Amino acid sequence: AKKLDTYFSTPETAGPEFVGSYGGVIHEMTEARDVRMGQYGHSNQVAHHATYMYDAASQPHKTQEKVREVLGRLYTGSEIGQGYHGDEDNGEQSAWFLFSSLGFYPLVMGSGEYAIGSPLFTKATVHLENGRDLVVKAPRNSAKNIYVQGLKVNGKKWTSTSLPHDLLAKGGVLDFDMGPRPSAWGTGKNAAPVSVTQDDKVPSPRGDVLKGEGALFDNTSATSAAVESVELPVPARTKAVQYTLTSAAADQAPTGWVLQGSANGTTWKNLDKRSGQTFAWDRQTRVFSVASPGTYAKYRLVSTGKAVLAEVELIS
Structure with missing residues (x-):
């Protein structure tokens, strides 16, 4: 969490002294500077997971705060992007907006779950291809009430900051209770999204073992x-x-x-x-x-x- 705090608070200067191996200032650097969220450059897709990493650090209120700042400020049209503030590679910018405005995002690809952020609307309905509806309700939602106070999934209390894909694919109702101040929701011992590592251990992902000719x-x-x-x-x-x-x-x-x-x-x-x-x-x-x-x-x-x-x- 401290590393993330530093990441979001250290200004990007886009100065020629920090160009690294690029040899010159590139557009991602100036865009990150103009976003004014530290080193975070939403115009560059490799950063899109970063706001949701606070869920993994057991500080989900910071995920909620950063996600709503991006939704509220970086897609509205301004000198830094006129709605799209960088590359729209393969629909990534749109997909991030759609997922995040619903209140969840595929943080760990292939894990079969979504990390929870902060929904943008008081109500949104997704018509699923199986004919069912997924309804996201947040009646107290506003520009000030950006923090999740609690969540119910199909009427049952939900304490984790992740949602299984299999559950959402069946349709149902997500009820978000929103408020103006951070809460303890989602900070429990086992509330964080799935991780490929434990603590500081080096990950050991599965791999192909076949070694042969042909x-x-x-x-x-x-x-x-x-x-x-x-x-x-x-x-x-x-x-x-x-x-x-x-x-x-x-x-x-x-x-x-x-x-x-x-x-x-x-x-x-x-x-x-x-x-x-x-x-x-x-x-x-x-x-x-x-x-x-x-x-x-x-x-x-x-x-x-x-x-x-x-x-x-x-x-x-």
Whole structure:
């Protein structure tokens, strides 16, 4: 939290003495200077997560304060951007506004949850593709009442600063109680969003363990190979929990397969079986969880028919 405080309070000068390896002042530097939120440059998408990191530091009221400042000041049109204050790469600026104005944001990508901020409106309704509605209510919301005092999800008290995607996807009602001063809401021991690390430990993310010759293991989808039954070159006994398949061409991709494991290369056990699968486009990477993970010295992928793949990864 102290590091974040310093980050948001140390002015960006965009001076020529601080250009680093760029060799000159670039537009992100001057835009961050003109935003007047310290080193935070909302015009540069790599900073978009920073306001929500106070949730992880158990000081969610600062997330609420910073998010509402961005929503209230940086999208309204001014000398620093006329509504969009920098690059609108792939709709990122719009997506940040839409998520944040609803009161939540995908802080940890792929985690299946959203970090809670401060909703912008007194009421907003999202019409979901499954025909249901997600309704966000904050009746006391105002330019002064930016701090969350409490939250109810479908009528039940909610104390965490994160919301599961599966819950929101079913539709329902989020009731925010807003007020003019910070509250203790969301500061409990287990209230913070999910994290890939614990305290100061270095993260140890999962990775591909396959090391071998051939188009399927060369870490590029530019090459491809026909598959029917292919042994996966693991360097040692491995417990695989996920695997990826990358199509070469959508119409040549496998529709079914079995991932198998073996201790000796003679007796094989089915670890994950799939059927009726499709790849929507060429060179599409799909991720699968191993249904029955275990530790094995050998792995192989057996396709139910001849197919062509560009890459196979075994994640441990």
